[in-house]
Every structure is written in structure tokens, then in C-alpha cells.
């Protein structure tokens with residue numbers, strides 16, 4: 089039931105260690121099994137949060153590419169609108185699932201930044217599309 093070899097930052101020196109060890113292999117600080125499992129769980133969530141944030145950012149980047157394509161091929165418009173709805177939904181999902189993680193992990197800070205970048209990319213792309221959409225019609 090308990091997954092082996094999960095990793096967590098050492099509570100003492102922040103180096104990545106395995107949750108099934110009795111002490112930190114970097115600083116020799118003793119590791120409480122209960123504390124380690126909780127920390128490993130947080131670490132897993134942080135990793136997940138980073139991956140999802142990267143995806144959202146990539147989607148927002150792809151939305152810009154689709155936006156440019158849609159000025160040449162009208163078929164691109166459907167893609168832009170798909171991202172226009174998908175990205176905020178994804179952002180809400182991220183916020184709901186990972187927004188309240190308690191960690192000082194720098195990767196998590198980066199994930200939060202990725203999320204903001206996604207929002208900053210999404211907003212103008214959606215605005216430009218809506219604007220040009222009505223101008224064309």
C-alpha cells in the first residue's frame with residue numbers, strides 16, 4: 089500500500105531524499121517516517137503542479153501560433169476558440185487542485201509563474217481573436 093522510494097526535500101537541508109530512509113543521506117538529520125510520508129505527498133503534488141502549469145503555458149503559446157495561422161487559414165479559428173475556453177478551465181482546475189499547496193519549493197514558485205504567463209498570453213490572444221472575428225464579420 090505504501091509506495092516505496094518516494095522523494096521529498098529533507099526538512100533540515102532541503103536536499104532530495106527517499107521517504108523510506110531513516111535519516112538524511114546529506115546532513116544525517118533523523119527522518120520521521122510519518123513526517124516523511126506527508127512531505128513526499130506534498131512533493132508529488134508539487135511535481136504534478138509543475139507539469140500541469142507547464143502544459144497550460146504551452147497551450148497558451150500554441151494559442152498564439154493558432155491565432156497567427158487563423159489569419160491565413162480560417163480553420164485555425166476553431167482551434168483558437170477551443171483554447172480560448174480550455175485554458176481558463178485548465179487554470180481554474182490548477183488553482184483548485186494546487187493553488188493552496190504549502191511549500192517553499194522553488195519549482196512550485198516557478199509553476200505559479202508559468203500559470204501567470206499562461207494567463208498573460210491567453211488574455212490578449214483571446215481579445216485579438218474576438219476583435220478580428222467581429223471585424224471580419
Ligand SMILES: [Zn+2]
Nearest residue numbers: 098101112115
Ligand atoms: Zn538533510
